[in-house]
Amino acid sequence: MDLVFLGTGAGVPAKGRNVSAIALQLLEERGVTWLFDCGEATQHQILYTSVKPRRIEKIFITHLHGDHIFGLPGLLGSRSFQGGETPLTVYGPKGIQEFIDVAMRVSTTHVKYPIHVVEIEEEGIIFADEQFIVEAGRLSHGIECFGYRIIEKDIAGPLLVDKLLALGIKPGPAFKLLKAGHSITLEDGTQLHGKDYVGAPQKGRIVTILGDTRYCETSIRLAKNADVLVHEATFAAADEEQAYNYFHSTTAQAAEVAKKANVGCLIMTHISSRYQGEDSEKLLQEARDIFPYTELAEDLKQFLMTR
Amino acid sequence: MDLVFLGTGAGVPAKGRNVSAIALQLLEERGVTWLFDCGEATQHQILYTSVKPRRIEKIFITHLHGDHIFGLPGLLGSRSFQGGETPLTVYGPKGIQEFIDVAMRVSTTHVKYPIHVVEIEEEGIIFADEQFIVEAGRLSHGIECFGYRIIEKDIAGPLLVDKLLALGIKPGPAFKLLKAGHSITLEDGTQLHGKDYVGAPQKGRIVTILGDTRYCETSIRLAKNADVLVHEATFAAADEEQAYNYFHSTTAQAAEVAKKANVGCLIMTHISSRYQGEDSEKLLQEARDIFPYTELAEDLKQFLMTR
Ligand SMILES: [Zn+2]
Ligand SMILES: [Zn+2]
Numbered sequence: 001m002d003l004v005f006l007g008t009g010a011g012v013p014a015k016g017r018n019v020s021a022i023a024l025q026l027l028e029e030r031g032v033t034w035l036f037d038c039g040e041a042t043q044h045q046i047l048y049t050s051v052k053p054r055r056i057e058k059i060f061i062t063h064l065h066g067d068h069i070f071g072l073p074g075l076l077g078s079r080s081f082q083g084g085e086t087p088l089t090v091y092g093p094k095g096i097q098e099f100i101d102v103a104m105r106v107s108t109t110h111v112k113y114p115i116h117v118v119e120i121e122e123e124g125i126i127f128a129d130e131q132f133i134v135e136a137g138r139l140s141h142g143i144e145c146f147g148y149r150i151i152e153k154d155i156a157g158p159l160l161v162d163k164l165l166a167l168g169i170k171p172g173p174a175f176k177l178l179k180a181g182h183s184i185t186l187e188d189g190t191q192l193h194g195k196d197y198v199g200a201p202q203k204g205r206i207v208t209i210l211g212d213t214r215y216c217e218t219s220i221r222l223a224k225n226a227d228v229l230v231h232e233a234t235f236a237a238a239d240e241e242q243a244y245n246y247f248h249s250t251t252a253q254a255a256e257v258a259k260k261a262n263v264g265c266l267i268m269t270h271i272s273s274r275y276q277g278e279d280s281e282k283l284l285q286e287a288r289d290i291f292p293y294t295e296l297a298e299d300l301k302q303f304l305m306t307r
Numbered sequence: 308m309d310l311v312f313l314g315t316g317a318g319v320p321a322k323g324r325n326v327s328a329i330a331l332q333l334l335e336e337r338g339v340t341w342l343f344d345c346g347e348a349t350q351h352q353i354l355y356t357s358v359k360p361r362r363i364e365k366i367f368i369t370h371l372h373g374d375h376i377f378g379l380p381g382l383l384g385s386r387s388f389q390g391g392e393t394p395l396t397v398y399g400p401k402g403i404q405e406f407i408d409v410a411m412r413v414s415t416t417h418v419k420y421p422i423h424v425v426e427i428e429e430e431g432i433i434f435a436d437e438q439f440i441v442e443a444g445r446l447s448h449g450i451e452c453f454g455y456r457i458i459e460k461d462i463a464g465p466l467l468v469d470k471l472l473a474l475g476i477k478p479g480p481a482f483k484l485l486k487a488g489h490s491i492t493l494e495d496g497t498q499l500h501g502k503d504y505v506g507a508p509q510k511g512r513i514v515t516i517l518g519d520t521r522y523c524e525t526s527i528r529l530a531k532n533a534d535v536l537v538h539e540a541t542f543a544a545a546d547e548e549q550a551y552n553y554f555h556s557t558t559a560q561a562a563e564v565a566k567k568a569n570v571g572c573l574i575m576t577h578i579s580s581r582y583q584g585e586d587s588e589k590l591l592q593e594a595r596d597i598f599p600y601t602e603l604a605e606d607l608k609q610f611l612m613t614r
Contacts, residue, residue: 012385013351040381041348044320066414070381074347077373078319095413102409106402107373108450143415 001026001152001205001305003228005269005297006045010234010248011067013041014273017299019067022209022230022269023051024150030131032057035075036148036209036230042071043078048300054084058127060134061092062211063145069096073103080111089116091126091136093144120146137222139213142247146211149222152204160197167192205305208263212270214244215253223261228305230297231257232270236279237286251283255290269297308333308459308512308612310535312576312604313352317541317555318374320348321580324606326374329516329537329576330358331457337438339364342382343455343516343537349378350385355607361391365434367441368399369518370452376403380410387418396423398433398443400451427453444529446520449554453518456529459511467504474499512612515570519577521551522560530568535612537604538564539577543586544593558590562597576604 002025009017019039023046026032033055035042046053053075061069072090079088090096097117103109120126120136127134133151138144159179161171169175169186177184181194206226210219213232223229234248243250249257251268258266268287275283280296287294295303309332316324326346330353333339340362342349353360360382368376379397386395397403404424410416427433427443434441440458445451466486468478476482476493484491488501513533517526520539530536541555550557556564558575565573575594582590587603594601602610 012388013348013354013381015354018351040378041320041351044325044348044351047320047322064414066381066384066410066416069414070377070410071347074320074373074377081319098409099413102405103373103377106406107371107376109373 001029001207003207003230003267003303003305004049004051005267005299005301005303006042006049006051007037007039008269008271008297008299008301009067010232010270010272012273013039013067016276017271017273018042018045019071020270021045021071023049023056024207024209025051026132027055029152030057031055034150035059037062037068037211038071038075039067040070040074043075045299046075049302053079053082054086056084056088057086059088059090059092060146060148060209061090061096062139062147062209063141063143064093064095064099065143065212068211069099072100073107073109076100076104076111076115077107077109080113084111085113087114087116089118091118091120091134093146094119094121135222137218139211139218140216140247141212141214145213147213147219147222148209149226150207150209152206154204155202157199157201160199164197202307205307207305208261212248214247215249215257219257220261223257223263225262227264228267228303229258229261229263229265230267230269233268233283233287234270234272236275236283251286252290255287255294258287258291258294264293266291266294267297267303268294271296308336308514310514310537310574310610310612311356311358312574312606312608312610313349313356313358314344314346315576315578315604315606315608316374317539317577317579319580320346320374323583324578324580325349325352326378327577328352328378330356330363331514331516332358333439334362336459337364338362341457342366344369344375344518345378345382346374347377347381350382352606353382356609360386360389361393363391363395364393366395366397367453367455367516368397368403369446369454369516370448370450371400371402371406372450372519375518376406379407380414380416383407383411383418383422384414384416387420391418392420394421394423396425398425398427398441400453401426401428442529444525446518446525447523447554448519448521452520454520454526454529455516456533457514457516459513461511462509464506464508467506471504509614512614514612515568519555521554522556522564526564527568530564530570532569534571535574535610536565536568536570536572537574537576540575540590540594541577541579543582543590558593559597562594562601565598565601571600573598573601574604574610575601578603
């Protein structure tokens with residue numbers, strides 16, 4: 001599991017930071033990548049990373065501002081051109097369906113895979129399968145804007161094969177039953193219980209990726225005990241009034257959310273182009289003064305998430 | 308007058324060549340820039356040039372394929388963000404209005420200048436003022452696709468001031484009348500005729516910029532005696548069948564059009580990413596064998612057009 005930041009700037013593209021997009025790579029977990037937002041030239045940024053468009057399984061749009069969606073039609077087209085044939089689902093606020101439909105129809109873009117669009121109307125769980133649960137919460141950005149909490153389910157512990165072999169039990173149906181937690185009775189009448197022959201389960205990870213937002217309680221709820229929180233920090237701590245007026249957050253507010261939510265690590269992104277060069281150190285320090293485990297995202301930077 | 312190539316690739320963005328966009332800078336002529344097509348990340352490419360989004364007065368779209376229009380919503384938004392307040396007109400095939408309207412509405416992009424959209428329905432003159440005439444012609448690309456012939460009107464010759472001063476005539480109303488081609492009568496009864504006191508007019512230039520197309524007669528007509536012809540050359544000369552099947556042209560066909568149209572110079576663009584590195588030399592040579600005054604466009608390359 002890793003995060004690749006494809007665009008870490010705010011509003012308009014700049015030489016150093018492109019507009020928003022983040023790839024959550026779940027290659028070991030399910031052989032796919034999930035994308036969060038897709039600003040213009042996201043597909044261009046991808047050319048400089050290991051991200052493969054045909055592996056993108058889901059795209060979660062936080063909100064419909066241009067710097068978060070204008071790269072979508074191009075990416076959808078290129079995914080097909082580059083061999084993508086598996087279905088793709090786009091989640092986002094109401095309006096995303098019309099944007100995609102019109103862009104694809106007007107440009108006569110025909111893709112070789114099914115595109116499902118899910119317009120989120122209520123907070124709560126928007127996706128769940130055997131492996132992952134994704135929950136959406138409403139942030140505070142002037143227009144409809146969602147944050148996403150991605151919960152990996154706990155992974156069952158491994159079967160303690162050596163222990164069973166030592167008892168003279170051979171791989172076969174007995175192994176399967178024990179691994180699934182059942183009990184079995186041996187020919188001599190001995191009872192074996194699954195729980196005694198299965199190691200401790202591996203705790204699933206939690207990643208919270210928020211859209212643009214003012215400081216708000218929903219952020220804290222979505223980020224509660226997450227391993228990683230990605231929070232916008234459009235402004236420096238001193239520019240709190242401006243942040244409020246433009247429906248954005250400061251570094252200090254992002255750190256405050258991280259602290260209150262007790263996350264493992266905070267990654268700040270969506271940095272205004274007014275902060276250049278050495279300002280980065282300052283932005284980072286402001287946040288670390290409040291929450292020490294803070295990083296600043298940069299375009300094309302990759303963060304590994306070990307268990 | 309100069310041309311800046313912002314994207315010279317075909318279909319999908321590649322590291323070396325972005326998707327289509329060309330800036331025709333008319334800075335001395337009218338202090339503005341005209342853009343031809345606006346593929347995704349055109350505004351990103353502009354960051355590395357002297358082109359100013361707020362100076363863009365007109366955008367001519369050749370056709371609605373994604374690689375020619377997906378950069379439009381972002382550029383329109385950024386033009387406002389970067390201080391653009393003067394009106395902007397977009398010309399293109401039917402459908403361009405809906406694409407712009409929906410992208411701007413869904414993303415709640417509010418610009419501080421009027422956007423006029425002109426959907427071209429018939430071949431012929433689509434714009435004319437004191438300085439320029441723009442003519443559109445229908446090309447052969449499977450979908451509606453236009454080529455544009457930009458005609459600069461001849462510029463009236465300069466008033467021969469020294470000749471008038473030598474006759475003892477002072478700057479004033481007499482100068483104005485003569486420059487405008489009128490005749491005047493001096494106090495001693497002498498008649499002076501404007502035509503005798505105005506230098507030769509400067510010939511206006513003609514630039515022809517075509518959209519994606521098979522070899523076709525309309526290209527030759529639009530390019531007739533142009534100073535510069537920009538023609539696509541998606542394929543090498545040997546790949547003529549493929550070019551035909553995909554509604555594109557080869558280097559040799561672009562050169563053939565240039566030759567038949569008797570243009571001053573041919574610039575080939577829209578080069579498939581299958582041709583890399585040394586292939587460029589080969590593509591260029593194929594065209595020069597037919598029409599020697601041929602250049603190959605590269606991203607960010609600028610071509611000056613002196614009189
Ligand atoms: Zn944003
Ligand atoms: Zn094209």
